[in-house]
Amino acid sequence: MATSPYDVAVVGAGPAGLAAAAAALAGGARVALIDAGRQPGGQYWRHRPGDLGAVADLHHDLRTFRSLVDGAAHAVKYFGHHVWTVSGSAADGFAVRSVAGDAEEEVGARSLVLAPGAYDRQVPFRSWDLPGVYTAGGAQALLKGNEVLVGRRVVVGGTGPFLLPVAAGLAARGARVVGVYEANRPAGWARHAGAVARVAAKLTEGAGYAAALARHRVPFHTRRAVVAAHGDDVVGAVTVARLDREWRVVPGSERVVECDAVAVGWGFTPQLELPLALGVATRVDADGSLVVEVDEHQRTSVPGVYVAGEACGVGGAPLAVAEGEIAGTAAAATATGTALAPVPARLRRRRRALRRFAAAMHAVHPVRDGWQTWLGDDTLVCRCEEVTAGEVRAAVDELGATDARTAKLLSRAGMGWCQGRVCGYATACLTASAPGSAPVSALDLQGVSERPIAAPISLGRLAGDAGHNGQQ
């Protein structure tokens, strides 16, 4: 690249990206802030354009949001830009290429902060492809972004603390939340009291949601899960069941619960396509997710590339903000050629405490292999390509796939529109649990997380001017 118009390009304008942009600006850098959304906030602070007030009651810590938006005010914003690839190096500069409506944009920068966030992790269950079955994050996004309720009688299920704000939000806006079915037993928190007590705000947040659920008389069940959905054209009911320690259904415990919508979430999967495209080192985190290895300054193994937020390990918005601030500061120093100062003790302590909290959260909310016993051979795993659990198992048992990538290529699970974002985790687990397969490794997850084309781009757009000539 001949010139780099920006010192720092920040991809992602959620909690981590906003904090990174604000910190990089404070460090004297020229900053580009790029996000697929039309306004800042990411999934966490999602809202309608210019209308945060209408959904303020659904949000947490809006003061932080407003101060980060102010801090990032002087960044050049590329909103509504879907990044399809990143490339380059610290020596030659980086290029972030995105598609926005009808145009392709290339942003050059000396250093990069990637804050891509995460999306709901899904495990398949019978008839989960029925209309009316939503991810917990999807249900919340509709609520925060559009003030739309996914249904009138809603079942919330899965595992993790995120189920609580989703249920509370739905109830606050008038949905009858028939029940929250948490597959784990969060009483296990007691064992992690140390980690939790250090993050009093997080604890208060949880208590607040619990109180909200009690106020709306939402029953909270533990060690129970939604194991099947029922309905002809849309979901009309679900089967919930009690689970044993390994998440196998306790025989005779199944109950049918009527509902017109289901919201399920099993933790989160970090979006790693952009970091992986640059070849950064990764590891498997405590929750089984592939995450980016970063050092004290949120530096990756690739010089000039910083990663902050969920992509370094799912840990929630406050941790993402702390990591973003550290990453933005370091990226600005690198780009402007100033010496890198030690991370301030305040941020170091905060990041450490929040990471301990996240580790405790993952320990209390694991996803156990028993979910695989809920599936029939005809249960869809990959919805885009309509690949069933039986077909994934056949790729392993009959065709000799011993890793997730091979299972994917032999069964087509994960080769459709979503490129495995929905089914990659399930396919990797189904492959790894077969006899003769190794446990899910970083390499396995990398095989289902690499997406050299990070967002669809039309051939004409990709071709550039030459493509338009071809159309004549």
Next chain:
Amino acid sequence: MPTDAADVVVVGAGVVGAATAWYAARSGRSVTVVDRGSVAGGTTGAGEGNILVSDKPPGAELDLARLSSGLWRELAVEVGGFEYDAKGGLVVASTPAGFDTLVSLAASQRDTGVETVVVPAGELAEHEPHLTPSLAGGVLYPGDAQVQPMLAAARLLRAARAKGAQVRTGVEVTGFLRSGGRVTGVRTSAGDLPAGAIVNAAGTWGGEVASLAGVDVPVLPRRGFILVTEPLPRIVRHKVYAAEYVADVASDDADLQTSPVVEGTEAGTILIGASRERVGYDRTLSVRVLRALAAQAVALFPVLAGVQVIRAYRGFRPYCPDHLPVIGPDPRAPGLYHACGHEGAGIGLAAATGRLIAQLIDGEDPDLDVTPYRPERFEA
């Protein structure tokens, strides 16, 4: 030979190793396949699955391709389950001069028995309705076919297992067992595997396996990218490519060459190639290459301009300096056979390669004289 020895150890569980294992197991040999990775995890899993006679001028490679395309037709019945599609290839020329060259190439191919149909510009739309109208003409090759390459390898290995073969993935060959000048097995990360014959079917990594046996086989990686579109109703019926592709395949240039190759698949996606460059094992996405591929595809099929690309992948073709594969026994290391270096034609040539190697191991007369592919041909 120790009593627990296999007749044949095949190094490489790609499509060439799979075909070799199948033909050897079918002729009653005990076979063990080892691969340091997974089934079809190397170049096999990164190709389009072409079985082509159209892109080869008369000579040793076309002879091999013709034998192989007949064998694949048989395998589709005997083994099956790998989306064999005899869809035919359509080669198009953009200039009258290019069309002349193409027509004379087709005439020389026809003399060797390849079926060819010259298609004047005005009739191209009957075969491919969405082609740009600005072409000078084309040649249709009804003998070109396609398989899903990973399924092909996996199904052949499964069929070989049904005949007693063993497939051991995640096992890396670290050296060779020797008795005098002869190789008598392989050392692996999971112990020694003695064998009467060892087949080097390690594809792009065939040179490294050969060097473990102390012999030189010059196989080098030649990178290629493929773009994959969203699934669509069938709008591209054949494998369609530009006449320049034939010249690119034969080029000795290390620099980037791209020529448009466009085809639909059973899954509804359209695959777009083909690029060739010698950059070692660099896995980085090259935006320049992707742009060139997209531009050429849109030039051939203007309707594709609005179609979304959802995936891109890259692979490394096992390339030999004279563009011919290495097939046959190695006189420098008796007991060792090579079946590698097929460049971009490995899927297509796999069936013939496996068959010839099995015949050579059995001491039969091979279906084809393998002299042109002999491994020692590169010795100065």
